Structures are given as C-alpha cells and as structure tokens.
Amino acid sequence: xxxFHVGGRRVLLSGKPCYSRTMSEGGEPVNIxxxxxxxxxxxxxxxxxxxxxxxxxxxVFWHGGGMTGAAWETKPDGAxxxxxxxxxxxxxxxxxxxxxRGRSGFAPFPDIWPEGxxxxxxxxxxxxxxxxxxxxxxxxxxxxxxxxxxxxxxxxHFDDFCMQMVPRWTHTNQAMIDAxxxxxxxxxxxxxxCHSQSGPLAMQLANAVPKHLRALVAIEPAGxxxxxxxxxxxxxxxxxxxxxxxxxxxxxxEKISAFAGRHECVxxxxxxxxxxxxxxxxxxxxxxxxxxxxxIQKWLLxxxxx
Amino acid sequence: xxxFHVGGRRVLLSGKPCYSRTMSEGGEPVNIxxxxxxxxxxxxxxxxxxxxxxxxxxxVFWHGGGMTGAAWETKPDGAxxxxxxxxxxxxxxxxxxxxxRGRSGFAPFPDIWPEGxxxxxxxxxxxxxxxxxxxxxxxxxxxxxxxxxxxxxxxxHFDDFCMQMVPRWTHTNQAMIDAxxxxxxxxxxxxxxCHSQSGPLAMQLANAVPKHLRALVAIEPAGxxxxxxxxxxxxxxxxxxxxxxxxxxxxxxEKISAFAGRHECVxxxxxxxxxxxxxxxxxxxxxxxxxxxxxIQKWLLxxxxx
Numbered sequence: 001x002x003x004f005h006v007g008g009r010r011v012l013l014s015g016k017p018c019y020s021r022t023m024s025e026g027g028e029p030v031n032i033x034x035x036x037x038x039x040x041x042x043x044x045x046x047x048x049x050x051x052x053x054x055x056x057x058x059x060v061f062w063h064g065g066g067m068t069g070a071a072w073e074t075k076p077d078g079a080x081x082x083x084x085x086x087x088x089x090x091x092x093x094x095x096x097x098x099x100x101r102g103r104s105g106f107a108p109f110p111d112i113w114p115e116g117x118x119x120x121x122x123x124x125x126x127x128x129x130x131x132x133x134x135x136x137x138x139x140x141x142x143x144x145x146x147x148x149x150x151x152x153x154x155x156x157h158f159d160d161f162c163m164q165m166v167p168r169w170t171h172t173n174q175a176m177i178d179a180x181x182x183x184x185x186x187x188x189x190x191x192x193x194c195h196s197q198s199g200p201l202a203m204q205l206a207n208a209v210p211k212h213l214r215a216l217v218a219i220e221p222a223g224x225x226x227x228x229x230x231x232x233x234x235x236x237x238x239x240x241x242x243x244x245x246x247x248x249x250x251x252x253x254e255k256i257s258a259f260a261g262r263h264e265c266v267x268x269x270x271x272x273x274x275x276x277x278x279x280x281x282x283x284x285x286x287x288x289x290x291x292x293x294x295x296i297q298k299w300l301l302x303x304x305x306x
Numbered sequence: 307x308x309x310f311h312v313g314g315r316r317v318l319l320s321g322k323p324c325y326s327r328t329m330s331e332g333g334e335p336v337n338i339x340x341x342x343x344x345x346x347x348x349x350x351x352x353x354x355x356x357x358x359x360x361x362x363x364x365x366v367f368w369h370g371g372g373m374t375g376a377a378w379e380t381k382p383d384g385a386x387x388x389x390x391x392x393x394x395x396x397x398x399x400x401x402x403x404x405x406x407r408g409r410s411g412f413a414p415f416p417d418i419w420p421e422g423x424x425x426x427x428x429x430x431x432x433x434x435x436x437x438x439x440x441x442x443x444x445x446x447x448x449x450x451x452x453x454x455x456x457x458x459x460x461x462x463h464f465d466d467f468c469m470q471m472v473p474r475w476t477h478t479n480q481a482m483i484d485a486x487x488x489x490x491x492x493x494x495x496x497x498x499x500c501h502s503q504s505g506p507l508a509m510q511l512a513n514a515v516p517k518h519l520r521a522l523v524a525i526e527p528a529g530x531x532x533x534x535x536x537x538x539x540x541x542x543x544x545x546x547x548x549x550x551x552x553x554x555x556x557x558x559x560e561k562i563s564a565f566a567g568r569h570e571c572v573x574x575x576x577x578x579x580x581x582x583x584x585x586x587x588x589x590x591x592x593x594x595x596x597x598x599x600x601x602i603q604k605w606l607l608x609x610x611x612x
Contacts, residue, residue: 001390002380005469010428010446021424021476030434030554036427037446042469044376068409070350074308084307103374103408105472108423117414118327121342122316128336140316140343163311163348166411170327248336 001048007182008042043179044103047094054090056304058187061095064196066165068102069095075285076157082284085293099175117167129281148242150278152286177205184212191215196222206233215303224259234303235266240279307354313488314348349485350409353400360396362610364493367401370502372471374408375401381591382463388590391599405481423473435587436548454548456584458592483511490518497521502528512539521609530565540609541572546585
C-alpha cells in the first residue's frame with residue numbers, strides 16, 4: 001500500500017504584499033511572501049494492492065460532492081466499507097480525494113479560483129442525502145428527527161457521518177476530470193466507482209478517453225452530461241430508495257432513464273425494483289452496503305474481459 | 307485497517323442570505339441555505355492494526371504545518387515511508403490529518419475562523435524545509451536550484467513533494483490539541499510521532515494530559531511552548547542537518563537545548579552529532595529515513611515499559 005499525488009499544474013503569483021505571521025504557537029514569527037510558484041489542482045491517491053490480485057485491473061474510487069475518499073472507508077457505524085470489501089475481492093484499489101478536497105489541497109486565492117467554497121449544513125445533508133423525510137427533517141436532538149421509516153442508513157451514527165463532510169468548490173469540474181485522466185494515464189485502464197457529483201464528471205472522462213476506462217459504476221449520479229453523444233463505456237448506474245418523494249431526484253431519474261435508453265452499454269440497477277427499499281444517497285454507508293457491493297462485484301466480473 | 311473522525315464541535319449559523327448554485331455540471335440548480343448546524347474541528351484518523359502487534363500500544367502520527375497525514379506515507383521518490391516502516395515493526399499505527407487540513411475539513415466562514423488560510427509557495431518550501439541553500443535557492447528549472455550539497459532529500463522528486471502541501475490556518479492550535487486529546491481518550495495511552503508545527507502542540511498536550519501519552523518523538527519541533535513548567539513525558543527530539551546556516555533554526559535549536567536541559571525526560575537526537583549530515587526538515591522523506599526510523603524504533607522500545 002502507498003500513496004501519491006498526480007496531475008495538477010504550477011501557477012505563479014506576483015505583486016502581492018508580504019506580511020508577517022507566527023506560524024505555530026511558541027514559534028518564531030515568519031515573513032510570508034505570497035509571491036511565487038504554487039502547485040495546484042493535483043490529486044491525492046492512496047492505493048492498496050492485494051497479494052493475490054483478481055487480474056481485473058485497478059478499481060478507482062471517486063467520491064461525491066462535499067466528501068473525500070473517506071466516504072468509501074469505514075462506515076459511520078464502524079463497519080467495513082467498500083474499500084475493505086473490494087480489496088478482499090482481490091481488486092487493486094485506488095482511493096482518491098478529488099481536486100480541491102481532502103489531501104489534494106486547494107488554492108486559497110481568488111486570483112486562481114474566483115468563487116469561494118461552500119459547505120452544506122448538517123440539516124441539509126440529512127434531507128439531501130435522503131436520510132430524512134422532507135426538507136425540515138433534521139433537529140439537533142436525534143429523537144426529533146424524522147427519518148424515512150424504512151431507511152437503511154445507520155441513524156445512530158448520522159452525527160459521525162457529518163464529520164466527513166468538507167468544503168467544496170463548484171467550478172473545478174475540469175480540473176477534477178484532468179487529474180483523474182492523469183491518474184488513469186499513470187496506472188493504466190481502470191474501472192471507476194463514482195458517487196453523486198462525480199457521476200457526470202466520470203461520464204465526461206469516459207467519453208473523452210474511452211480507452212482508459214474499462215467500466216464505470218455510478219452511484220446515484222447527480223447529473224447526466226448534456227453534451228455526450230457517443231458513449232461506449234460499460235456503465236452501471238445504481239439507484240437507492242425513497243426517490244419518489246424527492247422532486248430533484250425525480251427529475252434526475254428521468255434523465256438517467258433516458259441516458260440508459262439511448263446507450264445500450266448503460267444499465268440501471270434500481271434497488272427498489274429488486275425489492276430493496278430504504279437506501280439513502282450514501283448507500284455505500286447503509287446497513288446493506290455489502291449486498292449492494294456484491295451486485296456491483298458480479299456486474300464487474302461479468303462485464304470485464306477475462 | 308479503517309478510519310474515523312473524532313472530536314470537534316457543532317456550531318449554529320443564522321441570519322445569512324440564501325443563494326442558488328448548480329453544484330455539479332449537468333445537475334439541477336440547488337437552493338443553498340447556509341443557516342443551520344455545521345460539524346467543525348473534527349479530526350480524520352486512518353488506522354492500520356497489524357495481525358501480530360508488538361504490544362507497545364498505538365503509535366500516532368501528527369504531521370507538520372501545511373501538510374497532512376500523507377507526509378508519513380509513501381515518500382516523494384516512491385519508496386516506503388514511516389507508516390509502512392512502523393506497521394512492519396508491529397505497531398498499531400494511526401495517521402491523522404490535524405484539524406482544518408486534509409480529510410478533517412475546515413470551516414470556510416469568517417464567523418467561525420476569522421483569519422483566512424495561508425499556503426506556502428514552492429519557493430518558500432524549498433528554502434524553509436532546508437532543501438535549498440539560502441532564501442533564493444528555488445527556480446522552476448531544476449538545473450538552476452541551489453540545494454545543500456550534502457542534502458539527503460530526493461531532489462529529483464521535489465516537485466512531487468510540493469503537491470502534498472495544503473493550506474493551513476494559524477489560529478487553530480487549541481482545536482488541534484483538543485482533537486488529539488479526543489483521539490487518545492478513544493484509543494488509550496499512545497506514543498506520538500510529530501513534526502515541526504505539531505511539536506509544541508504535542509508537548510502542550512503531553513503537559514495537559516500526561517497519562518494519555520506514553521512517549522513523544524518530535525521531529526524538528528517548530529517551537530517550545532513557553533508555559534510548560536512541569537514536563538514528564540519521555541520525549542525524543544530529532545534534529546536534521548544544515549541547521550548552522552539557518553537563523554531561525556539556530557534560535558530554535560537554542561530553545562530546544564534549553565528545554566532538554568531543564569527536563570531529564572527530554573533527549574535530543576542530533577543527527578549531525580552522530581556524523582549523519584544533510585538531512586532536511588522533512589527527514590522522514592530523506593533517503594536515509596529508514597536509518598532514522600531505526601533510531602526512533604530503538605528509543606521507543608527502550609523507553610516504553612514491557
């Protein structure tokens with residue numbers, strides 16, 4: 001196992017005033033000259049290569065908006081997440097922090113990224129990740145929260161889950177895609193498991209460099225790129241439960257169905273249609289995450305060439 | 307192996323205007339209400355528990371300023387870093403991203419953290435991490451850079467190293483200390499390996515909750531806390547090379563010597579005095595990092611009770 005940073009670019013800033021700061025309590029004040037070269041838009045990647053690989057190539061995990069690679073690790077309830085699951089299946093697993101999040105760092109200069117980052121409230125996460133029933137379902141007191149009655153999300157650990165959320169920018173899509181392309185150029189053709197925000201980005205990447213992608217598993221993609229005409233990457237889109245009452249997901253569901261209808265290589269795994277109800281938007285953290293992983297594992301083995 | 311977030315607190319923001327943003331290309335615009343509860347100042351921790359532990363308790367890695375837990379993983383030249391080294395020695399290893407960095411997230415609100423983050427230029431990193439000889443030693447063209455002639459840092463991989471640097475705040479010391487205390491309360495008494503900025507913070511923590519700390523290894527601490535009177539944690543301070551020509555490190559060296567002189571439990575491992583020259587400020591990434599790790603390993607085994 002190990003880690004590296006990949007992709008990104010260098011920028012040169014000039015003409016900014018110097019200032020003095022004590023960087024560390026008890027330390028010496030330091031003169032800060034903000035002018036110079038910065039490394040930005042690189043991506044952090046941690047990898048785990050099992051002793052007995054399954055020979056299906058790398059499996060790359062690309063988290064959703066406001067999250068980091070931690071989303072695929074231990075679940076909020078302390079049980080093993082998909083990183084451990086897929087390592088056990090013999091995959092060469094690569095866990096990434098998309099550009100501008102987690103260990104990938106970010107560029108704190110309006111000269112480089114004009115708009116500031118956003119971070120979701122806990123209240124919003126509860127509703128938008130479809131744990132809660134309705135917009136005002138979150139209360140600090142867990143007893144007052146109105147979760148979906150059939151939710152598979154470990155409610156007792158919602159507060160633990162919230163601790164993984166990080167600020168994100170909303171105009172760094174191309175930088176994220178470029179860094180993933182740099183990763184695939186480095187490690188070779190791979191399968192990608194992506195979530196939410198990264199769904200449409202991974203589809204754009206698949207469209208741009210199809211030879212780098214063996215297969216794509218998109219967990220509840222937050223959109224379908226409008227400009228994709230030819231699309232040839234074997235793709236499995238996984239949809240959780242309690243979508244019916246959610247206007248935004250209703251609209252997205254229609255786009256996703258239309259996308260699958262246009263491209264034979266795209267399949268939708270609709271958990272509710274299989275009789276599995278109550279999955280949240282972070283279904284890799286739900287109590288049946290291993291069952292869903294097994295569906296994905298079977299699809300990947302069936303889809304990828306020997 | 308697994309991961310979790312620990313510590314932190316909840317804050318409630320109110321009275322801020324709502325706004326609309328498209329969170330993801332091809333997605334639906336979303337109404338953002340920034341008012342509500344946020345989880346802040348938590349800490350991300352990844353752990354690796356070997357099958358055959360050495361029985362010496364947890365070994366916790368606390369990175370320096372502008373860095374994340376990645377500092378202890380694979381070295382910029384691709385060789386194994388200290389995480390892998392110490393796992394092989396049978397330690398239960400915990401790698402942390404200090405509060406406000408990496409997968410710990412940060413609070414992008416001046417209401418919460420009034421001062422913005424800072425990030426060092428590549429130029430500054432080259433000089434301040436004592437890779438370069440003098441303040442103006444960095445040039446984009448590697449052939450023009452003036453490194454210390456005897457440096458142990460893998461010069462060909464300096465640009466890879468720079469990709470790990472992330473923005474940092476300079477007024478979150480207590481939040482960092484609190485999160486580490488929460489970690490030790492969770493995992494039990496531990497030894498800590500810390501670097502630079504985290505040196506004085508770890509010493510403050512050791513002073514505040516001595517029963518939680520078995521031993522402390524401080525790689526080139528960036529300061530010595532002024533307020534520490536009684537200090538009883540077995541501590542090894544490791545100092546690299548090329549300190550003589552560096553004014554800031556000269557002054558810090560005097561403080562460190564005085565601290566060791568006042569407290570019998572504090573020892574200084576001066577690599578130059580052992581005839582090992584040329585180590586940079588990130589000596590865990592230098593080409594002799596395994597040799598230095600062995601010194602630390604021996605000291606820990608000697609210091610910790612059976």
